Amino acid sequence: xxxxxxxxxxxxxxxxxxxxxREADSLRHVFGRQTVTSVKNRATPYADTxxxxxxxxxxxxxxxxxxxYVKDPKLVAADSTFTEYWxxxxxxxxxxxxxxxxxxxxxxxxxxxxxxxxxxxxxxxxLYGYRHGRRHQGIDLPYPTGTPVPATFDGRxxxxxxxxxxxxxxxxxxxxxxxxxxxxxxxxxxxAGDWVNAGDIIGLGGxxxxxxxxxxxxxxxxxxxxFDPSWLIDFETGTLRHRLLKIRSWYFNxxxxxxxxxxxxxxxxxTDEEDRLLAEEQAKKEAAARAxxxxxxxxxxxxxxxxxxxxxxRKYGTTVKRICQLNGIKETTVLQVGKRLRVR
Numbered sequence: 001x002x003x004x005x006x007x008x009x010x011x012x013x014x015x016x017x018x019x020x021x022r023e024a025d026s027l028r029h030v031f032g033r034q035t036v037t038s039v040k041n042r043a044t045p046y047a048d049t050x051x052x053x054x055x056x057x058x059x060x061x062x063x064x065x066x067x068x069y070v071k072d073p074k075l076v077a078a079d080s081t082f083t084e085y086w087x088x089x090x091x092x093x094x095x096x097x098x099x100x101x102x103x104x105x106x107x108x109x110x111x112x113x114x115x116x117x118x119x120x121x122x123x124x125x126x127l128y129g130y131r132h133g134r135r136h137q138g139i140d141l142p143y144p145t146g147t148p149v150p151a152t153f154d155g156r157x158x159x160x161x162x163x164x165x166x167x168x169x170x171x172x173x174x175x176x177x178x179x180x181x182x183x184x185x186x187x188x189x190x191x192a193g194d195w196v197n198a199g200d201i202i203g204l205g206g207x208x209x210x211x212x213x214x215x216x217x218x219x220x221x222x223x224x225x226x227f228d229p230s231w232l233i234d235f236e237t238g239t240l241r242h243r244l245l246k247i248r249s250w251y252f253n254x255x256x257x258x259x260x261x262x263x264x265x266x267x268x269x270x271t272d273e274e275d276r277l278l279a280e281e282q283a284k285k286e287a288a289a290r291a292x293x294x295x296x297x298x299x300x301x302x303x304x305x306x307x308x309x310x311x312x313x314r315k316y317g318t319t320v321k322r323i324c325q326l327n328g329i330k331e332t333t334v335l336q337v338g339k340r341l342r343v344r
Contacts, residue, residue: 032244036110038118039199041150069113081175082156088192094224098252107176107245117150117199119218121238128228128257135254137226138219143205145186145214151196152180160188167209170202183217184208227251230258299344303335316343
């Protein structure tokens with residue numbers, strides 16, 4: 001039976017910044033803002049794989065009669081995300097400070113071929129931030145010992161080991177560079193190097209390591225820098241907040257927890273390109289308004305017999321020089337009867 005690898009987390013639509021792609025960029029924005037519901041834990045293994053009309057896409061059939069589309073494993077295996085800064089023992093192999101990350105960037109979390117599974121639909125017990133004077137880099141979810149723990153997204157297991165205060169820990173790296181941590185497990189069901197799909201069982205809930213009772217310690221990190229998982233997931237409903245996550249550098253501040261504010265979310269979600277397009281649109285509106293005001297202020301005079309530039313200028317309260325500038329003529333130009341001159 002073939003072994004199935006996860007799919008690449010690639011965006012559905014082009015991220016081109018060219019003007020002709022603005023419509024696609026608008027659709028990408030709408031698609032990215034969509035929430036995603038959690039799939040059920042996959043307790044049954046896959047039964048077979050089938051080819052599709054697209055050579056880069058396969059169909060996975062599960063024993064329970066369900067199926068899903070996945071990218072060809074070769075595409076995933078060749079991605080540098082799963083080879084660079086890869087360690088099966090070091091919790092943070094990047095050794096970078098959060099300040100080294102861009103001030104703002106975006107990550108596609110799931111697209112049309114990806115699925116997502118909430119670790120547990122429940123109100124978190126302990127939130128991200130400082131706790132008892134020590135940094136708590138994830139959130140704690142109530143989780144009875146022995147309860148199956150699913151992978152949140154498709155990815156490759158980087159660590160499956162007993163690691164200090166984490167106890168039994170599984171770390172999964174995903175194709176967008178994101179890593180998810182699952183700590184305090186009573187049992188680990190995967191090994192480093194294994195590929196998993198969202199919903200696959202990676203272990204059982206427990207209370208190993210530095211723990212005062214059964215729970216799941218869940219972290220989200222990007223290039224080793226932790227941020228509040230609640231920016232990604234609404235754990236009380238189990239939904240993924242957005243397909244496309246807009247990240248700001250201050251997310252990585254240990255004191256910065258998720259705060260739900262619609263206006264702030266809209267501002268955060270705007271990309272640099274969208275800001276540029278908005279600025280361009282505003283500039284166009286202002287230019288159009290100026291042109292309309294100028295057109296409304298325009299006045300013309302039809303030359304009559306006996307008119308001179310001086311007499312026309314005096315009649316309209318302007319100067320001969322200004323009339324010449326507006327009409328591209330000289331002060332010595334002979335006026336023709338019936339010619340229209342712009343005077344304002």
